[in-house]
Amino acid sequence: MAVFPLKQNDTLAILEVELLDPPDENGVQGIHDLTGAIQAWLHIKLADGSGTVTRAMTSSFDATGIVSYAWAATDWTGTPRIVVGVHDMEYEILGPSGARHTFPNASYDKLSVIPDLGQATSP
Secondary structure, X not given: OOEEEEEOOXXXXXXXXXXXXXXXXXXXXXXXXXXXXXXXXXXXXOOOOOOEEEEEEEEOOOOXXXXXXXXXXXXXXXXXXXXXXXXXXXXXXXXXXXXXXXXOOOOOEEEEEEOOOOOOOOO
C-alpha cells in the first residue's frame, strides 16, 4: 500500500503509479505488462462517504506498467468532489480482450488530502 499526499485544490502534482502483479510462489512481485491494454481508470472512494470519484488515467500501455493522472480543477469542484481526508484508491485496467484487472490486488493505495492554508490569486 502506497500513500500519496496532496494539498487540497492543487492541480500541478501528477499521480504516477507502477502497477505490480501479485507475488509469485517465491514472494516476488513483478511489474504488470500493460502491452495491448485499452484503458486505465483511477477510482477514489471518498472517506466522507459521499461517493467514488472515477477518472481516466493515461499510460503508454507498455511493459513499464506505469499509469498516471494529472489532477484537474474539476476534481475539487465536481460531484462528487475530492475532499480533505484519507481516501482509498485503486486502478482498473481494461485489457485487449475486454478483461478487467484491478490494482493493488490485496489492498488499496491511499490518497491523503490535507487542507491548503490559502489559495493565492496571483504571486
